[in-house]
Amino acid sequence: MYFAKNEVIELYNGKKHIVVDTLSYEGIYYYYVCEVIDEQVIDNIKVITTKSENGQLFIKTITGPLEEKLKAMFEKNLKDGLETDE
Numbered sequence: 001m002y003f004a005k006n007e008v009i010e011l012y013n014g015k016k017h018i019v020v021d022t023l024s025y026e027g028i029y030y031y032y033v034c035e036v037i038d039e040q041v042i043d044n045i046k047v048i049t050t051k052s053e054n055g056q057l058f059i060k061t062i063t064g065p066l067e068e069k070l071k072a073m074f075e076k077n078l079k080d081g082l083e084t085d086e
Contacts (some may be wrong), residue, residue, distance in 0.1 A: 003031050003050075011059060017046070021074050030062065032074040047071060 003009060007019045017033040018041060030049050035042040047062040047070045
């Protein structure tokens with residue numbers, strides 16, 4: 001499963017997140033997402049990935065050193081994107 005940039009994801013528990021950016025790292029897709037509450041984007045940034053188990057798709061939040069590395073990569077991509085838009 002692949003989520004697109006600016007796509008809104010609704011989780012099983014009803015929480016919604018918008019995909020700010022995507023990247024592939026070591027063959028795995030990761031997503032930089034913010035929570036959406038009442039149509040407002042909340043500055044609660046997470047890095048997630050998807051995992052398929054027993055025919056079901058699960059969202060996994062990335063934590064620890066990998067999260068920090070991926071956040072730095074996402075922030076660089078977003079900064080570089082802003083510079084090319086100017």
